[in-house]
Each structure stands twice: as C-alpha cells, then as structure tokens.
Amino acid sequence: MSIAIPYAPAAGFNVTSLTERRLLHETVIDQLRDLIVQGELAPETKLNERVLAERLGTSRTPLREAIKFLASEGLVELLPHRGAVVAPLKPEKMKEVFVVLGALEALAGDLACRNATDADIAEIRALHYHMLAHHARGELAQYFRYNQQIHIKLMECAGNATLAQVYRGLNAHVKRARYLANLSRERWDKAVKEHADILDALVRRDGARxxxxxxxxxANKLVLVMEALAAQRGEVAR
Amino acid sequence: MSIAIPYAPAAGFNVTSLTERRLLHETVIDQLRDLIVQGELAPETKLNERVLAERLGTSRTPLREAIKFLASEGLVELLPHRGAVVAPLKPEKMKEVFVVLGALEALAGDLACRNATDADIAEIRALHYHMLAHHARGELAQYFRYNQQIHIKLMECAGNATLAQVYRGLNAHVKRARYLANLSRERWDKAVKEHADILDALVRRDGARxxxxxxxxxANKLVLVMEALAAQRGEVAR
DNA sequence: TGGGGCTATTTTGCATACAAAAAATGTTTG
DNA sequence: CAAACATTTTTTGTATGCAAAATAGCCCCA
Incomplete structure (x- = not known):
C-alpha cells in the first residue's frame, strides 16, 4: 500500500485537472478495490481481464498490475493460469480477520488514549453524534459511514501509520460483508450503546477499559457477520 | 499475499521438475523479496526495470507485476513516473512496525497457549535447544535462523492464517534491519534468557504472562535495531 | 442418453513496441 | 564560471502481439 499518493477520489471522475499526476494503474487499483468492497464484484467472481480492462477503460497491462497489488492485500486470489477471482467470503476467514482486527483496534485504542489531542476527541465526539442522528432516523448507510469514520479517526489518533495501514487492509475484507448484514433494531441499538461506552472510555482516557x-x-460485529453469512448460505442452498 | 501456492524455494533453482506450475511473476516476487530482505538490494535502492529484469532473466512485464505486489506489502515504494525504490529503513517506521508486531505476537502467544498441541510445544522446545546450541557456539546467522523459526512456529500454533500472514509481511521489514545489528554478547545473552522465559510461559500455557x-x-529488539540504525547513520554522516 | 476424447475458441502469461515523462548532457549567455 | 535553457538519452507507463494453457464445443460411440 505504500504508494506516495495519499487517498484519492475513488471512482470515475474524468477531470483532467490540476492533479493529473495519478497513474492509470493506480486509479485502476482504487476503482477495482471499490468495486470489490462495494460488492459490485461479488466474492468469487472471476476477473476476466479483457472485459474488466474494457470496463475500466484501460488495457490489460495496468489492470494486471492492479490485480497483483490487490492480491497482496488479499482482496483477490490468483489462480495460476486461470486468472484471478474476488477473494471468497469464508466464515473461517472472517473469524480470523476479526480476531486480528480486535487486537489492532485494542492497540489503537490504547495508543489513542495517550496520544489523542482534545481536539481529536472532540472530532470523534462530533462524528459520534452524527452517527447517533442517522441511527435515530434509521439511515443505515449513513450510519455505517460515520461508524467507519469513527474507527478510522481512532486509528489516526493512535499516531501509527503502519497500524492504520494494516487495519485498512483487513477492514476492506470486513466491509464487504457489511452489505449483507441485516441489522435488527435491537442489535443496532446495542451497537450504538457500545459506541457510547467507547467514546466515554476515550474521553476518560482509560486505555485498559x-x-x-x-x-x-x-466480537459482537463478528456474530452479526457470521449470522449474515449463514443466512446467505442458507438462501443459496435453498 | 493470497497466492494459492504455499511457500516455495526462494531462489534460483532451475528444476523444471514436477511442480512447474509456478508462474514467472511469482518466482520474481520471491526472488525480489529475498533480494530486499537479505539486503542485497539496500534500502532506497532505485529499481531499474530494464537492469533488474535482465538480472532476473525475465522481461519487464512480470517484474513490474512483482513490484506492484511488493509495493502492497510495503517492501518497495512507488514513485509515479519515477519507478520504484526499496522501502527506506526509517527509524520512525521501525518503531511503528515493532509496536504492531508486539500486538500481533502477543495475540499469537495468547492463542498459542490455548491451541498448541503438546507436540507443537515439543517442536518449539526442540527449536529452542537448537538455538541455544548455536548461541553457545556464537553462530549468529544460525541463531537467527532458529530464532525466526520459533517465532514463526508460535504464529502457526495460534492457528490463525490471517494473523500469520500479516505478521510475515511486517516481519519482512524488520528482518532487513537484522543484518546491521551488531549484537553484543551481553545483549545476546539477555535475548536468549528472554526466550527461555517465553518457552516456559508457553509450556505452562500462561497466556497472560x-x-x-x-x-x-x-521492545528490546527494537532498542537494538534503533541503535544499529543510529550507528549506521553516524557512519554515513561521518 | 451420456460420457470420453478430439478440436476450436477463449483466456491467460509473457515479451515486445511505442509514447510520454524524467534525467542527463551539452550549449549558450549573463 | 555558473546558471538557465535546449536537446539528447534514458526510463517509465501503457498498449499490443504472440504463444501456451485452459475452457468450451463437438462429434463419436457405447
């Protein structure tokens, strides 16, 4: 992930404006990653190079480079002589990822309690209230958006770019599962309550807590994802 | 990192034997990674595609794909329109990596205490004694070898492939610094003693400890690396 | 009907070709 | 002599071409 360019507009703006220092294969990386994370390219979808290249308006060469990059991130799997597929969403893999994410977030939380400025915490509080607002209105997508932002901001507060990078990579996997989670109101309320506690501990800078x-x-989020995956499998089997 | 092929002979065997399902760009990934980790391609070395491709006996296309893959691992950095360089060994980056590695190893240790079989622990004990033997003889390279194997085996015992994969990626960075660490006998003895305690805790399956x-x-290892980096910088500045 | 083996088509993997950007070189001028 | 400019050379980025592998289609036959 160590491209010099920070983070850039995800999808197909065609502004040939100022900052056209972006390279084709980099935009392709971002486009392809988005397609996968947003679920437009479902897990286990075969990536036909000719078709995809055409769809993304490029040739196969930069596309193949992008695929290799994402393979290293683990979002696609390479099958020798058979191309690449979007990494499957296996329950077992999800469990593993969540365990690692748990350790990483815990670390981030601990670091953030020490390193975050008051302004940082104020920002997280602001994001938290945005999230609450969307929760109140039942706007799931917006809720997720701010939810993610809170976690990412927490990562930033930890002040460890490497940690943030590893987190981002693993989180990309998890985000794919989000679109199939059908959050019950009860579960949703519980998650929001947990977030309140999280904010509280951060404000008190209680790293251990x-x-x-x-x-x-x-761990609770994992349960949701597992249920969703199970339900999906049930549907497929039906 | 999600190539179907597990782990393969690192460098240039030219056996066109049984398992010649390996693709060129995959062998190139491994070769290039080795060159970087072994320090043959020093940090901040510019990767000239034509020269490197020739050296590795391939064309630029698979090489570029390999570079993108390793860029995602963070071993090389991409400079738009200016190619790629071996990722620099910045002290700040090292600190970050060690903090994350600390959390990952701690997690692995905890999991290993629960999941390791007695045979696993016996194997680690065996590796430990090998390591002691090489320490006694002052064979640093061999010592490192078994040291690494112990840590990797511990990761395996955790039974979380994702964890192991992330660890491997970050560990690759650190390994690069190993070659410049000039271990004093005192420090070395201390590290060995720590390993004895580690083995002991594992045997007692005391995850917390x-x-x-x-x-x-x-953390101690980080100190060593930082000193080595500082010393190296001193030399360069001289 | 359905399965095995052959051929044709598609797709991947790698090499090469070409265009654009950057670096190196040389030249001029103050 | 140095600095700025222009020109050449090198290097990167992308597209295309070609060979090998995999897939699909087809025919034949039990």
Missing part, C-alpha cells in the same frame, strides 16, 4: 470495549464491540 | 514476555522481547 477502551481495549476491552473495542474487542467486545468487534 | 506470555503476552507480556513477547511484548518486552520485541
């Missing part, structure tokens, strides 16, 4: 909360929060 | 030990062990 925050670690526990974040780990539990992730 | 093992976590602490592993974190401390890594």
């Amino acid at each position: 925050l670690q526990v909360l974040l780990r539990d929060h992730l | 093992l976590q602490v030990l592993l974190r401390d062990h890594l």
